[in-house]
Structure formats: C-alpha cells, structure tokens
Amino acid sequence: MTKPFAFILNATDGAARLGELQTPHGAVRTxxxxxxxxxxxxxxxxTDHVRAAGTDILLGNTYHLMLRPGAERVARLxxxxxxxxxxxxxxxxxxxxxxxxxxxxxxxxxxGVVFQSHIDGSRHEMSPERSIEIQSLLGSDIQMQLDECVxxxxxxxxxxxxxxxxxRWAERSRVAFKRLAGPGQAMFGIVQGGTELDLRVxxxxxxxxxxCEGYSIGGLxxxxxxxxxxxxxxxxxxxxxxAKPRYLMGVGTPQDILLAVERGIDMxxxxxxxxxxxxxxxxxxxxxxxxxxAVHADDLRPLDAASSAPPARDYxxxxxxxxxxxxxxxxxxxxxxxxxxxxxxxxxxIRAAIxxxxxxxxxxxTLARFERSDQD
Amino acid sequence: MTKPFAFILNATDGAARLGELQTPHGAVRTxxxxxxxxxxxxxxxxTDHVRAAGTDILLGNTYHLMLRPGAERVARLxxxxxxxxxxxxxxxxxxxxxxxxxxxxxxxxxxGVVFQSHIDGSRHEMSPERSIEIQSLLGSDIQMQLDECVxxxxxxxxxxxxxxxxxRWAERSRVAFKRLAGPGQAMFGIVQGGTELDLRVxxxxxxxxxxCEGYSIGGLxxxxxxxxxxxxxxxxxxxxxxAKPRYLMGVGTPQDILLAVERGIDMxxxxxxxxxxxxxxxxxxxxxxxxxxAVHADDLRPLDAASSAPPARDYxxxxxxxxxxxxxxxxxxxxxxxxxxxxxxxxxxIRAAIxxxxxxxxxxxTLARFERSDQD
Numbered sequence: 097m098t099k100p101f102a103f104i105l106n107a108t109d110g111a112a113r114l115g116e117l118q119t120p121h122g123a124v125r126t127x128x129x130x131x132x133x134x135x136x137x138x139x140x141x142x143t144d145h146v147r148a149a150g151t152d153i154l155l156g157n158t159y160h161l162m163l164r165p166g167a168e169r170v171a172r173l174x175x176x177x178x179x180x181x182x183x184x185x186x187x188x189x190x191x192x193x194x195x196x197x198x199x200x201x202x203x204x205x206x207x208g209v210v211f212q213s214h215i216d217g218s219r220h221e222m223s224p225e226r227s228i229e230i231q232s233l234l235g236s237d238i239q240m241q242l243d244e245c246v247x248x249x250x251x252x253x254x255x256x257x258x259x260x261x262x263x264r265w266a267e268r269s270r271v272a273f274k275r276l277a278g279p280g281q282a283m284f285g286i287v288q289g290g291t292e293l294d295l296r297v298x299x300x301x302x303x304x305x306x307x308c309e310g311y312s313i314g315g316l317x318x319x320x321x322x323x324x325x326x327x328x329x330x331x332x333x334x335x336x337x338x339a340k341p342r343y344l345m346g347v348g349t350p351q352d353i354l355l356a357v358e359r360g361i362d363m364x365x366x367x368x369x370x371x372x373x374x375x376x377x378x379x380x381x382x383x384x385x386x387x388x389x390a391v392h393a394d395d396l397r398p399l400d401a402a403s404s405a406p407p408a409r410d411y412x413x414x415x416x417x418x419x420x421x422x423x424x425x426x427x428x429x430x431x432x433x434x435x436x437x438x439x440x441x442x443x444x445x446i447r448a449a450i451x452x453x454x455x456x457x458x459x460x461x462t463l464a465r466f467e468r469s470d471q472d
Numbered sequence: 473m474t475k476p477f478a479f480i481l482n483a484t485d486g487a488a489r490l491g492e493l494q495t496p497h498g499a500v501r502t503x504x505x506x507x508x509x510x511x512x513x514x515x516x517x518x519t520d521h522v523r524a525a526g527t528d529i530l531l532g533n534t535y536h537l538m539l540r541p542g543a544e545r546v547a548r549l550x551x552x553x554x555x556x557x558x559x560x561x562x563x564x565x566x567x568x569x570x571x572x573x574x575x576x577x578x579x580x581x582x583x584g585v586v587f588q589s590h591i592d593g594s595r596h597e598m599s600p601e602r603s604i605e606i607q608s609l610l611g612s613d614i615q616m617q618l619d620e621c622v623x624x625x626x627x628x629x630x631x632x633x634x635x636x637x638x639x640r641w642a643e644r645s646r647v648a649f650k651r652l653a654g655p656g657q658a659m660f661g662i663v664q665g666g667t668e669l670d671l672r673v674x675x676x677x678x679x680x681x682x683x684c685e686g687y688s689i690g691g692l693x694x695x696x697x698x699x700x701x702x703x704x705x706x707x708x709x710x711x712x713x714x715a716k717p718r719y720l721m722g723v724g725t726p727q728d729i730l731l732a733v734e735r736g737i738d739m740x741x742x743x744x745x746x747x748x749x750x751x752x753x754x755x756x757x758x759x760x761x762x763x764x765x766a767v768h769a770d771d772l773r774p775l776d777a778a779s780s781a782p783p784a785r786d787y788x789x790x791x792x793x794x795x796x797x798x799x800x801x802x803x804x805x806x807x808x809x810x811x812x813x814x815x816x817x818x819x820x821x822i823r824a825a826i827x828x829x830x831x832x833x834x835x836x837x838t839l840a841r842f843e844r845s846d847q848d
Contacts, residue, residue: 135794135798135800136791136794136795136798137795137800137801137802139800139801139802140801140802140805141802142802142805164794164797164798165769165790165793165794165797169769169770169790172770173770173772173788173790173791174772179788179790179791179794180791181786181787181791374801393541393545394545394548394549396549396550410557411557412549412555414541414545414549414555415512415549415555415556415557417541418511418512418540418541418555419512419513421540421541422511422512422540424511424513424515425513425515425516425750425801425804425805426513426515426516426517426518428801429516429518429801429805
C-alpha cells in the first residue's frame with residue numbers, strides 16, 4: 097500500500113530546514129534541487145547518471161509533454177516515469193508558465209487559456225482542471241495548480257488581478273486534484289503577488305486555508321533584483337505552514353539557492369545547470385568556467401580532481417575545451433552531467449551543514465569561494 | 473616491457489578467420505569492428521559504453537586531430553588515449569582520405585599534399601613522413617601509410633598512377649615509421665588499384681614485400697556495386713600474407729561485413745552505426761528502423777528485449793520516437809549506443825560462428841533475417 101504524501105522535518109538551523117518528502121516513488125531529501133526534464137528527458141543525460149549524481153526528484157514540463165507526445169499517449173504508455181525510464185519521484189509544473197512564454201495567440205479568460213502550440217500551431221485549451229488532468233495522466237508525484245504569472249514589471253492592479261485569478265484557479269485545481277489524485281500524490285498551491293509584499297501575504301494566507309500538501313512561490317527570479325526576490329521570500333515564508341514543504345520555482349544560481357535555503361525554502365528547480373552544460377559552461381566550487389575560452393586549451397587539470405562525478409574527474413579541461421570548440425555531443429553530455437552533479441553536491445553540502453548546525457558558515461565559505469573566483 | 477605487435481590466428485572456417493591482435497594497449501578480437509572516433513570522441517557516446525558494448529579498438533582521424541586540437545598539443549597532453557579517456561587500442565588513418573574529401577585548395581605532388589583546413593582555412597602540408605609523425609604524436613597503436621585514394625569512376629591511367637604513387641609513399645611511410653615507432657606499434661600498408669584486378673594484385677604484392685605489420689584494402693565502398701567490391705576483395709586477399717591482419721577500410725553495412733569476413737577480412741571501420749544513430753536510425757537483428765516514423769509512436773516494445781545493451785532494452789520504441797521527433801540529445805545518445813552495441817554483437821556472433829565452424833549458417837541466417845525485414 098502506498099504511504100500518504102508526507103513531509104518530515106529532521107532538523108533546522110535558523111530558518112534553514114533539513115527534511116524529507118515521502119512520495120509514491122520514494123523519498124526526496126530536502127533542501128532538494130530538481131533538474132528539469134522538459135520533454136521527458138533531462139537534456140543530454142542518461143537517467144542513471146542523473147540519479148547517481150544525487151538527484152532524488154525531477155521536474156517535468158506539462159506544456160511540452162501535452163503537445164508532444166501528448167498526455168493521453170504517455171498515460172497509454174504507462175505514465176511518465178516508465179516512459180522516460182525514471183523510477184524516482186517526479187514533480188510536474190502546471191504548464192501555465194510555458195503557455196505564457198512559448199505558446200502563440202493566447203486568449204486568457206476566467207475559464208483558462210486557449211493557445212496555439214509553438215511546435216505545429218495546433219489549438220489547445222488549458223484550464224485548472226485540464227492541467228491537473230494532464231498531470232494525473234503523466235502520473236507525477238507532485239502536481240502544481242495552474243496559475244497566472246505576470247511578467248515583471250507589472251502594475252499593482254495587474255499583479256493583484258492575476259494573483260486573485262490564481263487563487264480562484266487554485267480552488268478549482270484542488271477540486272480536480274481531489275477527484276483525480278492517485279494514492280500518495282500531492283498538489284502544491286502557488287503564491288503569487290509580484291513584488292507587492294501585501295499581495296504575497298494575502299496569497300499565502302488564502303492558499304494556506306486550502307490545506308495543500310505543499311506551497312510554491314512563483315513569479316520570482318524573472319528579472320527582478322536579487323534583493324527584491326529575497327524580500328519577497330522573507331515576507332512569504334512566515335505566512336506558510338511550517339509543516340509543509342516550500343518550493344521556490346525556477347531558482348536559480350548557487351548563490352540564490354544558498355540565500356533562499358537560509359530563508360526556509362526546501363525545493364528548487366532551474367534549467368541553469370543543464371542549459372549551461374549545452375553552452376560550454378562548467379560549474380565548479382571555484383565558480384563557473386567558460387570551457388570555450390582558449391585559457392583551457394593546454395590545461396591538463398580536470399574540473400575537480402576531488403569530485404566523485406566522472407565528468408569532473410576523468411577528463412582534462414583541455415579535452416573539454418576541445419569538445420566544446422568542435423561542437424561535439426560529448427561536450428554537452430559531460431558538462432551537463434558535471435553541472436547536475438555540482439548542483440547536487442551543493443545541495444548535499446547544504447543538507448550536511450544544516451544537520452551540523454553550521455549552515456551560516458557553509459553559506460559564507462561557499463559564497464566567498466564563488467566570489468573570489470569571479471574576480472579572477 | 474611492451475610485447476611486440478602480433479596477430480594470432482586461432483581458427484578458420486573457409487576463408488573466414490578468428491584471431492587476435494596484440495597491441496601496446498591490449499588485445500583486439502578479430503574479426504573486429506572499429507567505431508570511428510573522428511575528433512577524439514565516438515560522437516554522442518561515453519567511452520565506457522563504447523567499451524562495454526564490446527569494442528576492443530577505435531579509429532581516430534588524423535586529419536581532424538591534426539587541425540584541432542593539433543597533433544603536437546595532443547602529444548603534450550599525454551597522447552590520444554589519455555586525451556579521450558580510452559585506455560584500449562587505437563588505430564589512426566593517415567589523413568589522406570579526409571584531405572581529399574574535406575580540405576580545400578589541395579595541391580598534390582610527389583612530395584605530398586598541401587591543403588587548407590576546412591575549419592579555418594589555415595595552410596597545412598601532409599607528406600608520408602608527416603602523416604606517420606602525426607600518428608606517432610597521437611600515439612596510436614596501429615598506423616596507416618599515406619595513400620592516394622582516387623574517386624570512382626576513374627580511368628585506368630589515373631588509377632594506376634595513384635596506386636604507384638601510393639606504393640612509393642608506402643616505402644617512405646615505412647622508413648618514417650621505423651624511425652618513430654614506439655614499442656609494439658604497427659604500420660599497415662594500403663592496397664589500392666581501384667576496380668582494376670591486375671593493379672590490385674600488383675599493389676598487394678609490392679606491399680607484401682615491404683613486410684608491414686598488416687594490410688588494408690582501400691578505395692572500396694566508395695559507391696561501386698557490392699559485387700565489384702567483393703570481386704576486388706576476392707582477388708586481393710590471396711595475394712596478402714596469411715599471417716598478417718587484413719583491414720577493409722570504411723566498410724560497411726552488416727551485409728558487407730558478413731560477405732567480407734567470408735573472404736578473409738579481419739578488421740573494419742565505418743561511420744554508419746554512429747552517423748545513423750544521430751539521424752534517428754536504429755540497427756536491429758530485424759533490420760534498420762527509422763525511429764522518426766509514426767509507426768513507432770505508440771509501440772511499447774523495446775528495440776530488442778533480448779539485448780544486453782541498455783538502449784536496446786530499457787526504452788520503448790515510442791520513447792525513442794518521441795526523442796527523435798523532439799530533436800533531443802538523448803535520441804542521438806541512445807541510438808548511437810544501440811547501433812555500436814548492435815555492430816559489436818554482430819562481430820561477436822561472427823567470431824562465435826567461426827569458432828564453431830558454422831560461419832556459413834550464421835551468415836545465411838543473418839542475411840535472411842535482414843532481408844525479410846527489408847520487405848516489411
């Protein structure tokens with residue numbers, strides 16, 4: 097019998113939290129970083145390397161999967177886990193963010209969004225109910241409500257309208273989820289409100305009343321200054337129930353993650369490590385390296401001799417430079433793997449530091465190390 | 473102490489031969505298929521998967537590596553094996569074929585070829601001596617003489633001129649090789665002569681007199697009918713010393729390989745399995761599948777449930793179809809791996825059949841299975 101979804105808090109250090117999610121596909125150690133598996137694959141990685149790098153949970157994109165290969169098809173094929181050969185937890189987004197950023201000819205209404213596919217121009221409808229239905233067809237362990245994320249900067253009126261709409265969509269999502277959810281699955285509500293502190297608070301409180309399994313903070317890391325993002329997180333987290341997991345959507349840099357964990361965030365997702373890997377960038381404890389740079393052409397050192405990750409340990413920087421310059425598949429394969437492993441090593445370091453009640457020292461040391469290398 | 477290069481003949485079945493090459497980086501079971509690692513990487517594959525698929529030896533391209541990252545640089549970085557993280561045997565070609573097919577503004581003379589890089593237009597010289605020098609800098613276990621491979625169709629005069637030039641270049645390559653070769657390294661001469669039987673014979677006999685460690689048959693599989701290719705092989709092989717390995721360059725399809733093994737060929741290389749993998753094609757025992765085809769969209773079957781290769785066994789055809797349609801890295805990664813594993817399984821089947829003196833049956837069964845599927 098599948099256990100119910102649960103969040104177990106094992107330790108705290110200031111506002112930083114060490115915990116564990118229990119899902120139908122296993123446990124997730126938090127703070128957790130979710131690599132993005134947009135179209136049923138973490139781009140340029142085999143799932144066994146994703147797992148071995150320390151990944152407990154992936155993010156799948158509802159928008160991409162509903163268009164290709166289609167949610168009903170994935171369901172017929174046994175669900176997203178089986179489809180992509182990943183028998184660990186999956187969180188899916190609602191599709192709303194990508195509809196707004198990728199789809200064509202969007203028409204918003206109280207009911208939902210009508211849009212055209214960016215792939216073939218086909219017409220689709222997305223409502224709170226359909227989003228949850230798609231996520232149920234995919235079989236994701238953690239599902240997101242449909243929300244409206246306004247582009248920043250936005251007027252207060254526009255921000256408030258979108259936040260209120262998102263709350264009504266949360267209610268409808270919740271009803272659909274309770275009807276469709278499988279055993280142990282979870283649905284998270286999404287706090288909106290742009291950069292308006294009082295709207296963020298109102299959104300958080302209204303969602304808390306809906307008793308979701310967890311809460312996301314959306315609409316941040318979309319171009320606003322880091323200080324504003326941190327202010328919004330700081331104002332929102334205390335209004336969310338302490339016993340529920342908190343997920344900061346689309347974040348972010350290693351620095352962002354450290355500062356958000358410090359403010360009580362438990363979960364993250366971001367395309368940075370994977371996208372950077374396909375663009376010749378390598379994350380290391382001494383900062384981000386552009387492997388295309390000629391400075392690496394004769395460098396026999398690996399990215400990180402102390403790493404347990406093969407791409408960081410078994411190949412010279414000179415070789416990685418050569419692969420990037422030559423436009424080889426293996427460049428994207430090795431650098432993506434390195435970057436996902438780096439992010440998971442960072443999360444592992446964060447979790448160990450919280451457990452030892454030395455998160456502040458770990459944060460300061462790590463930020464200082466990144467900063468020193470940025471000045472090189 | 474490194475053992476000398478050796479070829480040990482373990483069994484024969486008709487003209488088909490089961491053997492083993494001994495090289496400074498280990499043994500090579502023959503008949504052997506060498507995946508092509510053009511620019512220091514078997515495109516879209518990790519070397520540990522190349523190895524686990526049953527690959528004993530890779531081919532590296534002198535032309536590509538001399539241009540980028542440069543032979544002297546590879547030598548400074550510890551040689552090609554270390555550079556690309558492959559501690560098994562490597563054969564390098566002479567660079568001549570790619571100079572003729574890729575480089576710009578070529579000027580041929582008795583001395584060699586002057587050409588411009590297809591990458592950046594830089595000017596380079598390639599002589600028999602420089603080709604061997606580059607291959608020594610790369611540190612390859614088996615090196616090829618520089619030859620001139622004329623495009624087919626060619627006049628008899630042109631074919632004869634190029635064959636005679638290739639023989640003089642073989643002599644010069646041999647002198648350079650004896651001066652530069654490391655312990656246990658080998659140099660193969662290359663039989664030319666187009667589709668002229670008597671020229672092929674003359675080339676083979678002249679090269680045999682040079683006592684190379686092995687012999688290649690070049691200038692075939694460049695567009696001529698298969699029957700002509702087989703006729704040339706049939707005429708050439710008996711003129712080569714039985715105690716030396718025979719390498720048919722640039723071949724080929726699974727069918728070509730079976731028919732060439734039947735005629736006494738020990739080694740092959742071809743870009744087919746790797747290139748096909750990046751273009752959505754999957755080799756299977758039931759023929760080549762175009763995974764882009766909509767017929768696969770709902771097919772839950774793996775490519776080959778009985779395979780020991782993860783890409784053939786652990787993913788549905790529907791998923792592979794989705795990856796190909798979506799242009800995902802993972803499509804090329806999984807299909808290339810599948811195809812290299814298929815080719816190595818074919819070679820393994822060939823070797824087992826020769827050992828059991830049932831090569832004819834194996835050949836007939838395998839060809840019939842391919843043919844049946846081609847009619848589907």
